[in-house]
Amino acid sequence: MFSLPQLEAFVAVAEELHFGAAAERLNMTQPPLSRQIQMLEKKLGAQLFGRTSRKVELTAAGATLLPRARQILDMCIKTDLDVRRVSSGQAGTITVGYTAIAGHSALPLMLRRAAENMPRVSFVLRELVSTDQMDGLVKGNVDIGLLRPIVARPGVVSRPLMQDRLVVALPEGSSLLGTMAPRNGEPLPLGFLDRLPLLMYSTKEARYFHDLVLRLFASAGAHANITQYASQVPALLAFVQAGLGVTLVPASAMAFAPAGVEFHEIDGRNGVQELNRVELELAWNEETANPAVLRLLELIKPPAGDGIESPGGA
Amino acid sequence: MFSLPQLEAFVAVAEELHFGAAAERLNMTQPPLSRQIQMLEKKLGAQLFGRTSRKVELTAAGATLLPRARQILDMCIKTDLDVRRVSSGQAGTITVGYTAIAGHSALPLMLRRAAENMPRVSFVLRELVSTDQMDGLVKGNVDIGLLRPIVARPGVVSRPLMQDRLVVALPEGSSLLGTMAPRNGEPLPLGFLDRLPLLMYSTKEARYFHDLVLRLFASAGAHANITQYASQVPALLAFVQAGLGVTLVPASAMAFAPAGVEFHEIDGRNGVQELNRVELELAWNEETANPAVLRLLELIKPPAGDGIESPGGA
DNA sequence: ACTCGACAATTCAGTAAGGGTATGGATGTT
DNA sequence: AACATCCATACCCTTACTGAATTGTCGAGT
Numbered sequence: 001m002f003s004l005p006q007l008e009a010f011v012a013v014a015e016e017l018h019f020g021a022a023a024e025r026l027n028m029t030q031p032p033l034s035r036q037i038q039m040l041e042k043k044l045g046a047q048l049f050g051r052t053s054r055k056v057e058l059t060a061a062g063a064t065l066l067p068r069a070r071q072i073l074d075m076c077i078k079t080d081l082d083v084r085r086v087s088s089g090q091a092g093t094i095t096v097g098y099t100a101i102a103g104h105s106a107l108p109l110m111l112r113r114a115a116e117n118m119p120r121v122s123f124v125l126r127e128l129v130s131t132d133q134m135d136g137l138v139k140g141n142v143d144i145g146l147l148r149p150i151v152a153r154p155g156v157v158s159r160p161l162m163q164d165r166l167v168v169a170l171p172e173g174s175s176l177l178g179t180m181a182p183r184n185g186e187p188l189p190l191g192f193l194d195r196l197p198l199l200m201y202s203t204k205e206a207r208y209f210h211d212l213v214l215r216l217f218a219s220a221g222a223h224a225n226i227t228q229y230a231s232q233v234p235a236l237l238a239f240v241q242a243g244l245g246v247t248l249v250p251a252s253a254m255a256f257a258p259a260g261v262e263f264h265e266i267d268g269r270n271g272v273q274e275l276n277r278v279e280l281e282l283a284w285n286e287e288t289a290n291p292a293v294l295r296l297l298e299l300i301k302p303p304a305g306d307g308i309e310s311p312g313g314a
Numbered sequence: 315m316f317s318l319p320q321l322e323a324f325v326a327v328a329e330e331l332h333f334g335a336a337a338e339r340l341n342m343t344q345p346p347l348s349r350q351i352q353m354l355e356k357k358l359g360a361q362l363f364g365r366t367s368r369k370v371e372l373t374a375a376g377a378t379l380l381p382r383a384r385q386i387l388d389m390c391i392k393t394d395l396d397v398r399r400v401s402s403g404q405a406g407t408i409t410v411g412y413t414a415i416a417g418h419s420a421l422p423l424m425l426r427r428a429a430e431n432m433p434r435v436s437f438v439l440r441e442l443v444s445t446d447q448m449d450g451l452v453k454g455n456v457d458i459g460l461l462r463p464i465v466a467r468p469g470v471v472s473r474p475l476m477q478d479r480l481v482v483a484l485p486e487g488s489s490l491l492g493t494m495a496p497r498n499g500e501p502l503p504l505g506f507l508d509r510l511p512l513l514m515y516s517t518k519e520a521r522y523f524h525d526l527v528l529r530l531f532a533s534a535g536a537h538a539n540i541t542q543y544a545s546q547v548p549a550l551l552a553f554v555q556a557g558l559g560v561t562l563v564p565a566s567a568m569a570f571a572p573a574g575v576e577f578h579e580i581d582g583r584n585g586v587q588e589l590n591r592v593e594l595e596l597a598w599n600e601e602t603a604n605p606a607v608l609r610l611l612e613l614i615k616p617p618a619g620d621g622i623e624s625p626g627g628a
Numbered sequence: 629a630c631t632c633g634a635c636a637a638t639t640c641a642g643t644a645a646g647g648g649t650a651t652g653g654a655t656g657t658t
Numbered sequence: 659a660a661c662a663t664c665c666a667t668a669c670c671c672t673t674a675c676t677g678a679a680t681t682g683t684c685g686a687g688t
Binding site for chain 2 (some may be wrong): 001002003004042045046047048059060061065068069071072075076077078080082083084086087088091092093178289290291292294313
């Protein structure tokens, strides 16, 4: 098979139709160039140039080779560039796992950031509950996870990305709270939820929320009267909308709540404030060899107040 | 820039994911293969494989390179093949110049022959009068000419391809010949055309026919009463069809004559037979470097009675 | 915990490939 | 007829690739 330098030599001669000029263009002297062309012709078993001491011209075989040689060389250059880009993280593919809520808060922020700084990187998006994301991170199906702080599997590391708080969600105009409850807009002590029908996070897929809600109830001395389980916030909100009970959801879920649901901030007194923190973490496999992932992690690293922060106020 | 052997080495390792096995496939030993891959990685500035002593796996950069490397190598192989084919005349392009009449006789025969024996050769067809073909042969615009024996330009050689004869064409049912003329099907002595309105070949574009017709008339002692000139047979036949006079055309033109024209063989006695020969020649530039042309010339060379011969009976 | 086995990396010596300088030979030019 | 131009050839030298032998390292099996 011919070599790439030979193709370059051929293209130069074919364009200049002059061995001396072509040699100069290739930064070499004329004799080795002549030899390279001869070698190429020998390897191809084809005369590429008709040459006398007076003029050089392409043969039919040479004319056939010229566009193909250009194409091959072009492709080599492009390949070189692409590989460098992927290797340096300027291009590539990142698979992001994210929870339903993160899909409306952290994910768009991250994608916007990435689009600005890593335009050649494409993303594969997978909505997954935190535990499935963790599995994916171990197996390599997922490069970056936007998930709740659950117990990490070996090799997976994480860091806090956003903080949020839970708010009370209940059917609009409901009388569940009783007449003693504060009006709309006033923070609501959790005691008012004592023994009310509670729509709860499942222990398996949403253990983090499950445990958090139980802790909050316990700290307020309220009894959790669980009447339904669901693993995803939108499902819980649908139950609320249907009037089946109350629940606690992250404040960022208010942005995509269905009509017929109203929200109350939770009264933070008596230590509730300190407990009411929902963490969203950024997780990745520490052995990842995907340069685009490493670059993204660097990019998302909070550079003193310029990072992604807690959204949505009361 | 990387080299093609390096790409081959890379593809082998990427497919085997085992340096030893890949080396065997490449008919070399493992150490140089390892170094080739290292060199490739260095040149690309990218880690292509994640390798421990236990397993070898592609990195993101390697996964990017693999399909492109395959594509480049494929293209090189195809290019090699194509150039060889063009060089050996198995593929390529031949521009054929041909006269209007040859387009209905010699050209189809030649094309059929070529299609069977040189299926990868494509043809560019240009209908041209003989003199224009001659110009094209000199300039290189035309590779092969099917033309009348006219004075050859330097560098252009030719050989006889087909022989034909002239026949008389006259308006159907015409009384121009008079009552003494033989009935349809009988050869017609040229004396019957004496002083009849004669539709003639132009001296410039169709000098060969022009001169031939005059010689035939002279040998028969008939006077040529030229009333119209045209350079192409179809135009002359159109005049005949319109009843404007008589003319002489190659017998092979009978195949595409319009309705309203009848033909008579020319009586060959008194030396007319020997004069009434229309030659069609195959011409080419003897310095042609187009291998497909050379191969075609070899193919068309009359191999003892198997060549293209005189068509059309009486 | 230790040894063994598998496998990629390293070292070293021999050889082939590629570039440079000097020169030859053919072809138009003045 | 001497000259200029330009591609081909000859020869030398440096670089780079290959193979054989060896080392280093990681995981599996006992």
